[in-house]
Amino acid sequence: MKNPFRLENKIFLVTGASSGIGKEVAIAITKQGGKVIITGRNKERLGGTYKQLVDYKKNYMDTYDLENIDGIANWILSIIHKNNIRLDGFVHCAGINILKPTMILNNKELDKSMKINFYSGIELLRCLGRPKISNKNSSFVFISSVGGILGELGALAYCTSKAALIVAVKTAALELARFSYRVNCIAPGMIETPMLKQYKNLLLEEQISALPKKIPLGLGNPNDVANAAVFLLSDAAKWITGTTLVVDGGYTCGGRLTN
Numbered sequence: 001m002k003n004p005f006r007l008e009n010k011i012f013l014v015t016g017a018s019s020g021i022g023k024e025v026a027i028a029i030t031k032q033g034g035k036v037i038i039t040g041r042n043k044e045r046l047g048g049t050y051k052q053l054v055d056y057k058k059n060y061m062d063t064y065d066l067e068n069i070d071g072i073a074n075w076i077l078s079i080i081h082k083n084n085i086r087l088d089g090f091v092h093c094a095g096i097n098i099l100k101p102t103m104i105l106n107n108k109e110l111d112k113s114m115k116i117n118f119y120s121g122i123e124l125l126r127c128l129g130r131p132k133i134s135n136k137n138s139s140f141v142f143i144s145s146v147g148g149i150l151g152e153l154g155a156l157a158y159c160t161s162k163a164a165l166i167v168a169v170k171t172a173a174l175e176l177a178r179f180s181y182r183v184n185c186i187a188p189g190m191i192e193t194p195m196l197k198q199y200k201n202l203l204l205e206e207q208i209s210a211l212p213k214k215i216p217l218g219l220g221n222p223n224d225v226a227n228a229a230v231f232l233l234s235d236a237a238k239w240i241t242g243t244t245l246v247v248d249g250g251y252t253c254g255g256r257l258t259n
């Protein structure tokens, strides 16, 4: 019997694959028999991910700056047409976290955050969520954040962009179900990646050591999110759409008292 968790004969786009969560998502997909198109801006780091993919030469990589929303369609469709492939979905991992208190955050920063975290993902869905481009039963996954559920001090730009994804997948799921496409979010809690390191750089020593104590199961690692993404991409999740899978070690369960 076919294992519904495997990804054989499927191809996915993974954004943000040059680092952290996106890198692990791409590797995890190939470990389950799938293929990937990986992208990020940094060619060297993207190449590093590429070499770690299973049977890496059977996969595709290309750099692109997702802030350039208007160029996304040409860029991704040319890769698809040049290589004569059809997709089975994507994982939109690319993201930035602009940390600035609301009262000094400017619209340019808010716009940049929305462009990379939200608009670029929606543009990719518009380009790829079409029967001519993507196979039946395709799965589109957006990496949101617990910040899109709870809010976080100094993170209005980040949290609003991530909250937008959580609502967007509900409407998109309704609209794309007619093609048997599924659209979901993952909301990770604190995961050990360069983005978390950048956040820690702004904290005092005692605040850093208090972080894991806020999370019942401690800090997460990129693989915890990658495994959830593989599940949502796979046929094992074939009846799951329009939802957000929280992967946060229990962070959003409630109380902050530690034992």
Ligand SMILES: NC(=O)c1ccc[n+]([C@@H]2O[C@H](COP(=O)([O-])OP(=O)(O)OC[C@H]3O[C@@H](n4cnc5c(N)ncnc54)[C@H](OP(=O)(O)O)[C@@H]3O)[C@@H](O)[C@H]2O)c1
Residues within 6 Å of the ligand: 015, 016, 017, 018, 019, 020, 021, 022, 039, 040, 041, 042, 043, 045, 064, 065, 066, 067, 092, 093, 094, 095, 096, 097, 116, 143, 144, 145, 146, 187, 188, 189, 190, 191, 192, 193, 194, 195, 196
């Ligand atoms: N780490 C956490 O605790 C955490 C928690 C919740 C949610 N998340 C979300 O998980 C996702 C991955 O985060 P991470 O922690 O793995 O961060 P990361 O290590 O900083 O990786 C961010 C990725 O986004 C890409 N990216 C940023 N700006 C881009 C742009 N303009 N165009 C194309 N790619 C761009 C980066 O590529 P280049 O550097 O090559 O440009 C990099 O591959 C993000 O959406 C983040 O918000 C993270």
